Amino acid sequence: MSTGTGLGGATAQPLTLSKLDKVYSSRGRESFHAVKAMDLAVQPGELIALLGPSGCGKTTTLRMIAGLETVTGGSIMIGDREISQLPPGKRNVGVGFESYALYPPLSVRENLGYGLKARKDPQAAERVQAIADRLEMADLLDLRPAGLSSGQKQRVALARALVRNPPVLLLDEPLSHLDASARNRVRRELKVLQREFGYTTIVVTHDQVEALSLADRLAVMNAGVIQQFGTPDEVFDDPANLFVATFVGEPQINIIDGVLTGDGTVRLGSGTLPITITDQSAERSVKVGIRPADAALGTAGDAGSSDGLAVTVRFYEHLMEFGLATVDIPGVDARTVIQTPAVQRLAPGDQVTLTAPADRIYLFDPTSGDRIR
């Protein structure tokens, strides 16, 4: 790719994890199965966000790909090259990890150029300057690492990963120390650079907005296992199980104990809501998921209220662009949070009717957590 930016272009490569496994075993301590037979196929030039709770194995996965952690089993391929047994320097993987120390005696510019010098890259200086400009950190180039703030160090780590023009790029919480406005700008620039140069990328993040805005696809992980791998829309609109439904989405989805009636409705407390579902066998207990933004609260007597649940507002927060009403469904213990339009002001004690489109009511098996469709 000829770009005229002095950055050059990487050749996009697929990254394929097959049955990748990691068991940590340390003497005298119980072993820990951190990553369990993980399969993940990242397309050339695609950006994947790995999302999941603390301790689910995200960092371990990146460290195995980078060669900073041994692999217990399985394979890691870049294109048709198996890399899982190669030393880190031979893998051709760019790593933007916070813990990846900079050399203190060198300036930021020298740190960024270090790997390029070894490759005798004639455009090294130009590349360093171009990446620094793009990440809004040209003013840091002549400083030494010790004097940098954590947000500045993070940008340097990101720049260092990008400047080597790796076919595969691994980023662990790359923007977590930046303030909100810098984070938004650097996030956009990162996405632009990634698209432009076709780095096949995995980003680990806790931040859902970051994951949604950066990623072509999300891999949602729990306890060492990928629970769902799909586009942000697929994961949000069609969650595979209770874990994914609960983990993705802010404000969090409401999960309510209900009973599948077998006649096209689900019973919540003393009322019912219509659902679309093909599994219409006998009555059974289910977990019912309703996202706050999917439901509506109408005043009693509204058209269609016969399809709704009579509920009582317990608490109402007006958040300028929208409201959040916490309501009690009669016969249901858990409180339910519903997002309301800004113009709809509610107050504790209001009696309203909760409705939700039948195809936005998710049902889960209460034991396995699997989606019931």
Ligand SMILES: Nc1ncnc2c1ncn2[C@@H]1O[C@H](COP(=O)(O)OP(=O)(O)OP(=O)(O)O)[C@@H](O)[C@H]1O
């Ligand atoms: N060197 C190690 N020895 C033993 N257990 C480890 C080691 N490194 C990580 N673990 C354990 O493996 C599990 C996965 O850790 P990992 O850092 O991959 O999780 P994570 O999803 O990245 O979490 P976080 O978001 O908090 O960084 C954790 O339970 C952790 O305690």
